[in-house]
Amino acid sequence: MALNNSLLGWRRLVIDVYNDYNYYLDLAVPPGGPTTLVFFTNKPRKRNIEALKTVLRNAPISSRNQMVKDAALNVVMQVLLSMKSSQIEEAVNALDRDHLDILMKYIYRGFETPSEGSSGQLLAWHEKVHAVAGVGCIVRVLTDKKRV
């Protein structure tokens, strides 16, 4: 019997490697800021908050390169808009003051370029961050020399 050897290639796959659980966000960010981020829509809840913390920690505030900043903005928007409304409060409580300031800056930048349904979600974020960090946070968005 002729064996079609080319169809036997699938036996060499180790199927367990391709489990959802093992995929995680590309957390090794290049020095210029996050350029790509690998996403799976049904990643566990804790990953969301970790993702948010990572992008805020690596936010390219000191960079002069506008493309890097825009790329970072896209990544942050993806993270913010993909989180469910119920998770927002938990995420905001997990951040410290400096990160809340950076988050508020991204929220306002996100308002500048609205996409489908983004403003509503961003408003929910804005409300939660304001409840924790007060008006001082918003003032710092306006007065900060280093824009996000």
Place this chain on the structure above:
Amino acid sequence: MPESLSFGIDPITAHAWNKDRTKLAISPNSPEVHIYHFQRGEWKLEEVLKEHDLKVTGIDWAPNTNRIVTCSADRNAYVWTQSEEKKWKPTLVLLRINRAATCVRWSPLENKFAVGSGARLISVCYFEKENDWWVSKHIKKPIRSTVTCLDWHPNDVLLAAGSTDFKVRVFSAYIKEIEERPVSTSWGSKMPLGLMMAEFSNSTNGAGGWVHSVNFSSSGDRIAWVGHDSSISVADASKGMAVCVIRTDFLPFLACLWVSENRLIAAGHGCCPMLFEVNETGKVHFAGKLDASLKKETSGVSAMKKFQSLDRQARTETNDTSLGTLHQNAITSVCLHTGNKANATKFSTAGVDGLLAIWDFNNLESAMRGLKFN
């Protein structure tokens, strides 16, 4: 309840008290300075000083020599002395600046005063007896932008200046013609005129904001400043220029004042004076709001109020449009009233709403249980 005095609807840009706090000099956002006198239980307008052409930006009253210095946007400063007939006579001071003056402060011994200006320099002025006039010396380097606020160190030589280039600097304002060599302090030992002893940036971590007010503590070792990024910072020279910054949740502060070696008051756009404490390690933390009063009571006539507001404002909520604090608009200046910087019992605040309020710590203490006042 803090005592409050209303001076009309104009904002009060600056205010200063005389030595026994019976007289008050204020400027109602105009080129005039009004002197009020406390007689028989009420404040009466005693005199109006009209010499400046443009808005008066700063007033300071020297308590012991009883002289008032005013500076204005018209690039001039006048020193006012009281003659025998109790009238105030001005003497022009040549500041030699080509931009508006923003703030003025008498030195602790009242032999000189410093004027900050938009000309990116500080004029330190003293009286020259031979020519019978006020002479000014400039401190220029390395100020890069308008000087917004000044405060003197208790040793009468060091001067702290906050500026719109986001920096706070401590300079030496030693005038060899009128004073002895100063002894060395925790800020440094050699103090020629114009030497910058220390520079602090209000823009660490990328944050920034104009410095609105700067204040030396009573010992002179600590300096506090408030910036427009809603932050309040304290630097300690005795701890190697260690700085502690806290970025608050409130609206930016416009004025700050030490009321003891470890406590300071800050007030500003939030319309409410806030108390901050500095602990032994130099860390600043928020201690409380001093305006715990004035929550409007919803009384039994709320139905009537509902219809009234529906009629007047087309809405059914009964909450007022007035703020829950005593001041209805930003507080622009804070002055010591009773006591000194080491131990103050009363201080006064003046605001854009034309109100001047005198706050008493003894009354506030009972309103703020749980805070320890030493």
